[in-house]
Amino acid sequence: MSDRNPTPAGGPLVEGPHDPEHDPTASYALEPEYVAALTRRLVATSGHSVQVHSPLDGAPLAHIPQSTDDDVAEAFARARRAQAAWARTSLDERSAVLLRLHDLVLDRQDEIIDLTVLESGKARKHAFDEPLHIALTARYYARTAHQHLDTERKLGVVPGLTRVEVNRIPKGVVGIISPWNYPFTMALCDGLPALLAGNAVVAKPDAQTMLTALLAAQLLEEAGFPKDLWQVVAGPGSEVGPSIIGRADYVCFTGSTATGKLVARGCADRLIGCSLELGGKNPLLVLRDADLEKAAEGAVRASFSNAGQLCVSMERLFVADQVYDRFVERFVARTQAMTLGATLEWGNDMGSLISQAQLDTVVAHVDDAVAKGARVLTGGRARPDLGPFFYEPTILEGVTPDMTCFGHETFGPVVALYRFHDEADAVARANDGSYGLNASIYSQDGARARTIARQVLCGTVNINEAFGATFASIDSPMGGMRESGMGRRQGSEGVLRYTESQSVATQRLIRFAPMLGMSDETYAKVMTANLRLMKKLGRA
Template identity: 60%
Template structure:
């Protein structure tokens, strides 16, 4: 079953990895941390080799970062919006200019293939450019309808929350580290940020480039450590928290935020479905499914884990898809010729192995992959395609978060939609059809925060003017678009009344005033006023 191509390569020998292994670079990045509570060694998942011994933050470090950020916010919120936006536009260029070294860091820390590392760089640049260009439109005061024409002037302003806590994950250590914070600082907030302790260097270099673009150092503070200590302390001291991670941990974050009556946005887990309709281009759908299922070794919240394929094209699709999966190039190498890298940790490997072994033991058939690849490295697992997965199998409805996908045949589209909507999650979905209008109709019936037609996840992920987030147990709130920045501000209404008060006056009785108001309201309705 294991026909995937192996590329024996040692990333230590690849000159492009030199930036990620340069100890002077690592020491410089470590110096950006608020951290005095000891050290922890991080390891490259693809090779098992140590990356760095980095300082760890404790509660006093978080509190120091909070004090510094709160002090900085008083001046930062008074900085002209145009000046804040200009920093983001400079940042866009810096991220692209330093794309090679950023890719080195992302690959070294996460084990992913270079093509997926570049996705993160492109997403950060697009996010910075979008908010930099849209700043005035999204944050300038807006005129609103007053209670009475001419007499009442109403406007809405956007007041920054103050201090935002960002807790970012290991699976997209660059993009998720800064893409949520970019609109936060643009809106006039300061940030205290905890990247995942397995992948802090990618985040630190991304923040360092923000400093180079002109962001004051105290506006964005970084701490490093375990979520149970550092993450919890952040939540206890900020005015809003943004978290990306598992649904289990997201519930804890939501409870802690709720106890303090502060807002939060949470992008959490998913068991994402892909529907291949009867008129789909089979070859295009099969190629797209490989990317949708196995990008970043399936360790992507929006990746596909369930494929529902119409009877009419099932056999042709399975042949095309499985053939492509078997030809995937799996390696620890850092070159562009690698399709998939390693998992992040032993815990992830154990979950993937357990899900596949459980499914096979209960009757599922392995069409491709199906086992760990210790010959490539301790944390490699083959891209795996299962058929015949049933509800009693763990991988049927539990998120695997690895390179495993299950195939299901369906007879009609209503059945496929119903099955796709089963379960507790609602993060991402995908529909494949030659009739894109019909694809959008099907997409609108799926319970998911994002739905891609003839793509797996990149169309919505890259369309940063649209919101991205989950329904049901897949999260709260949205990143990207207007929703992605408005979560970091409190809307404030200011209304100015002219000439007449909104009350009985000039000798008019309260009863007569009520009659006048009744007449005025009827007239306003006839005039078509909201």
């Protein structure tokens, strides 16, 4: 592994490097006016603020004002007023705003990426994925709005005489609780279809990446969404989360399985819907006929993108005996060639973990595995010389069920290798545990790989790709099975979850009751005969 030392990037957001003689730990800072403009978007009147730091170098970035329960109530009140007018706005107008957002995100991508890197510590190339994904999401829902949300004709019980239509009515105000690992993507990707469907949003982004989420809210308004339609509140999840769940008409949550269960309970108490994208211990299968160069390249991206802090990244690699040694040689070599560094510039293959807590988890998982007999093929060390939370991309061999990282999500740059001989056994081991978010299969026989994919209990399966094929294909649903979540983002399911279906039937000429002096018994016989006739005619 090679290292790239921090270098100043400059640009409209960054003042440049501090004087190292006065503050040797700080490399970057944000313009105070810029921070003030973003934080003014918060509904937060507590008078209390929390300081956030950049994972790149530990430098302070901003003080984030904190919200009270009254602030959350005010945010919902504003959102409800805005939603009432927005719901009357035509679908074409809503779509046009989404297309303006598409262009705005692409035009402002450097600003978005800079802020994302500063707040999350990720490599610039991984930060680029965020405006890319939001542009794809905005364009997809704008172009397919009528396909998903137009009133739809359905079969009536009496052909020609019963007209049935299904309307899609917005839920109202959607609560979105988003994580820190993809702060721009997760701030917006679930909310854009909610807005398209006629809802308003009250968002609570993670405290560690609040500025990126506030920039996302600013871009929504600049694109033309009404000012109060998207409200942002800040505060600890344990305090602000229940306040949102207690007021929202629907809740969308991305985070840990443990917290997701609490969200689901809160929503169940109020009989409101929710969608949850939760944890994973995702498997990658390298079959005996895989292209090993492609599989090794894909495994690096699958395991170490965003330093492994990606819900769909791989932590378990199952490799066929016939190709195991050759694959491992290539995978280790590619991992060792990765460049690490704390910088806003392009050129790094991996950046930092987000926090000391995340670093502590990674260290604990690797140390526990090694103490119990696992072998480190590469990596296995923290790198404080690069930044406070850096950890090398790490490949483990010989991981056993008694080791913490065997079944628990690490959410860091750590992956375990396992041999398999029988593909049925590999699928069974991939399905082991309670998670089921994402999987990957490498094989040169696409049809065979797709057959195997149907046996893998994951919400998405990528063939000859790590995770990007499903995640970037916005027309397809994305989400988890089992304890990896419920509900789906993207595609029709990603927007229809924010609507109530309303069936409207118009009846002509006949009624569903005896007519013209007919007795109840005769009516029953006539209806029975009609049912038999409809079956013979092939009617639904």
